[in-house]
Amino acid sequence: MENQDNHSFPFENADVADDVISLKDLLERRNILLKKKEEIIRKHNDHNQPPLQSDSKPSSDNILQQEQNHDITSEFNTFTTLLSTVPTQRENKITPLELNVNVVEHNDGLDFSSDDSVADPSYVALSDITNLKPLSPENMEWFPEREIEEKSKTNKKKRKGDQKNWKRMKNKRQRMLGEEYIGFKKDGFKFIQNNPKPARIMGPICMSMRCFSGKAMYCSKLTEEVRSEIFKTYWKMSWQEKKMYVSSMVDQIPTTRKTKGSNSRRSDTKKYFLKVNDKKERVCQKTFLETLGIKEWTVRYWLGEKMNKSEFEPEQREVIVKEPKKDLAKKYLIALPKLPSHYCRQSSSKLYLEPIIQSKSQLYRLYVDYSVSRNEPVASRKVFEGALFEENIAIFQPKKDACDQCCAHKAGNISDAQYTKHIELKDLARAEKSSDKEAAQKGNIHAITADLQAVKLCPCLNASALYFKTKLAVHNFTVYNLGNNRVTCYWFDETVCDLKSTTYATLFVDYLTKLIDDDPKDVVIFTDGCTAQNRNNIVSNALLRLAMAKNIVITQKYLEKGHTQMEVDSVHSVIERKLKNREVFLPSQYATITKEARKVPSPYEVITPDFTFFKDFGLKDYLIYESIRPGRGAGDHCVVDIRALRYNPNGTIDYKLHFTHNFTPLPRRPKKILSIDSVPSLYQSRQPITTTKYHHLQELKSVIPRDCHNFYDNLPFK
Known part of the structure; x- marks a missing residue:
């Protein structure tokens, strides 16, 4: 007991708080305990002696050394017990600290037996616990606030991606603006985006004698500056605006004469126009397509025509394709008689139905009756109104009478x-x-x-x-x-x-x-x-x-x-x-x-x-x-x-x-x-x-x- 008094732990009377409330208290308590641990390890190193041989007799010096080691071991057990109580002061709030020491847990607490030898499987040499890093916010193994901090970081809202910078969206935008883009190409049963497409360019004007000698066409009066301005304006539009523009610039008139009898595929005559100085001027098909930089198939598709490949390739097998309900609704709207926009507004590309139809409800009822009579699928009211919007058609009663000469020309009664x-x-x-x-x-x-x-x-x-x-x-x-x-x-x-x-x-x-x-x-x-x-x-x-x-x-x-x-x-x-x-x-x-x-x-x-x-x-x-x-x-x-x-x-x-x-x-x-x-x-x-x-x-x-x-x-x- 005298030796124990002589080798008492110097921090024995240190102020170690029992009630850990905040992170600051936890850090202070742990710093004190770590200093205590360092002192124990230092004493051990000072009194450490080689192990005794089993056949040698203990001398008086060895007996004294063993007593001192026993005192140090007792102090270490006291320190370990005190250190193990740090995280248990506030249960359900602080979990045990992860120490670099193997601890054997029992139901009655922690137990460090005195049989510390190499034969003990749970034995840990004191030198193995001297690698502890100093406690700091950078290298602490665990503390409650850090867990909350890390959890808040993982739950932090991620930054949303900008679709405008996606490659596919850039390609779609470039295609819509008529610029170079990477298109899709079929490779076996897959479509791969590896097909470069050139930018849209304005083609040459039609040089036929019919356009230049006749007075009906405006082709000969079109300058390259005007055509270039039309081309640039057109390719600044969205796809929906392009479609509306083409629909308003192409008039479809039923054919007055069938040259091939009943076998003719031609159902109407198309008249093409270009807007020059806010006026619609008639041009030929080639001038219209080359000025806008589009193909005939695009115009036909946007006007509601479905071009079946079997018509152009008779040797191939005929494929029957069912038209979507929306396309059938568009065909119905295109077939309805309309008034040109200048009867209602001076500068408008919108088409107006005849005053016979007073409301959208009445128009939809007529469409339903028409579709049922032809055994065609009927589109919903929402789909039908969407088709009405895409075709740029409105229901409006003109404030003024229609021009007699314009109506007579449309009917073919004047030259x-x-x-x-x-x-x-x-x-x-x-x-x-x-x-x-x-x-x-x-x-x-x-x-x-x-x-x-x-x-x-x-x-x-x-x-x-x-x-x-x-x-x-x-x-x-x-x-x-x-x-x-x-x-x-x-x-x-x-x-x-x-x-x-x-x-x-x-x-x-x-x-x-x-x-x-x-x-x-x-x-x-x-x-x-x-x-x-x-x-x-x-x-x-x-x-x-x-x-x-x-x-x-x-x-x-x-x-x-x-x-x-x-x-x-x-x-x-x-x-x-x-x-x-x-x-x-x-x-x-x-x-x-x-x-x-x-x-x-x-x-x-x-x-x-x-x-x-x-x-x-x-x-x-x-x-x-x-x-x-x-x-x-x-x-x-x-x-x-x-x-x-x-x-x-x-x-x-x-x-x-x-x-x-x-x-x-x-x-x-x-x-x-x-x-x-x-x-x-x-x-x-x-x-x-x-x-x-x-x-x-x-x-x-x-x-x-x-x-x-x-x-x-x-x-x-x-």
Whole structure:
């Protein structure tokens, strides 16, 4: 015992915490225990002696050495027991530390017996435990927070891959843009992506005599710059946009003559077009394909045709391929009659079904009946609407009537030469309007467009009582200033004035007088060619008198029949949308709704004239030219052939029969100009309506608010 006291462990009284709460406490406790261990190993090395021989007798020195070793072994057992308790202070939270020492576990704890010899299979020499690394965050074997840390690292959200950088996606994108890419090639029963494909290039233009000598084709007028721009624009599109472009640029017309009888595979005639300066110009098939850099098979496939190889290779066995439901739906849509887009929008490639079909539900029901009658599979509503979208077809009722000449040409009733002349006049009129619009925006002239909105009815509401009753007609004459986008609307009902030439003359004179007084400069008017409304001697004489009074030049230009889309039409469209689902009980409500229809750049100006507003410009003494017809005898040009009229301050009128011609004096002798200070009023009182209409309106008072009854009671009637 004395030796034990003399060799007591120097850290025996060290402050070793029993309650390990944090990682810092665990590190401090372990550092103390490791220092203790190092001290034990050092003592062992100092007192270590060679092992005794079995036949030798123990000497007094050996006995002393064994006692000292026994003391050290006891201290080591004490240290090991203390070290083994480090991870067990907080059960279920800290697992045992992995030591570089073999420990034999028993149910009653750790046991280090004194028979430490080479014969003991669990014997570990003390020298084997001297390779412990210093405890640090870099080389610690285990601690709880590290396990949590490693677990959080493994559960960390991985960075998502960018599909744009995938090789296959790059190839698909390059193929869509017409660049070089690596395509697939069949190798046995597999497809391998190892087939390099060249970039798309624009081919040569067609040099046939039919394209260059005839007037129907635009091939000879196409320049390489225009073709290159079309090619570049086309290959910037997505596949869906390319398909829509080709579908809109190729017209399919049923064949009018079968040259091979019933065995002919040709079911239709295709007409190819290219868009040049926002206009569709007809070209031949070769020019179309070479300009876009595509093949005929691509066009046929996109138009819904399935080209069966057996038709082109008769010696091969015929293979029957069932068409998908979506392709059958597309065939049905392609076969339906459609209206060209210019009847509905000036710059649109969308095709519109005829107004007979009112909704998608009705169209789908017709498709189902058609497919059932032919024993064909029926696509679902979703698949059918997808085909409708891909074919760029919409259901829309045009606001204007279709052009008679365009319809006649499509039906084959007029020649290509007549149709080409018609389209040329349309393009010239639009180019003229664009040019004058630019001049007006620069402040050089005034340029306006004017038109009458479709007749509105009053009262207007969803009541069955209105279906069989006549109602009051309300009119809106609209003027759109192309220079500053200002709009003026003249709202009046049939009791104020009816529609005649002097009515429009009064409206033109009133608007232009205010316009010129604010900013005196020349005026250009664009209208349609309606003879009763815009192209007649009453309106012309009124504008001529105004030009003389204000000492300015007024030019009136007429758009081509069937293609009279103007900026003023957008005003009517906005008003129509504002009137949707609105109840109108009085004509004055139309004026109120019009004021609310637009906010930017400025609200619409609304004028509600009464019967005293309208003047009688049709008086014989007021007319300087009794007629504006450019010809005199039979077969000469008529009023409808005039494309432009110019009213000069000197009291003369010039005209044009073609926009490319110069103005020519009207071959009519003007009368002596009389000075008329004021034009008399057209009416002295409100215009009466028919007795039947009056009684019908009285009957409709049952669905009209009481505060509106007074207006209908005071209506004049015959």
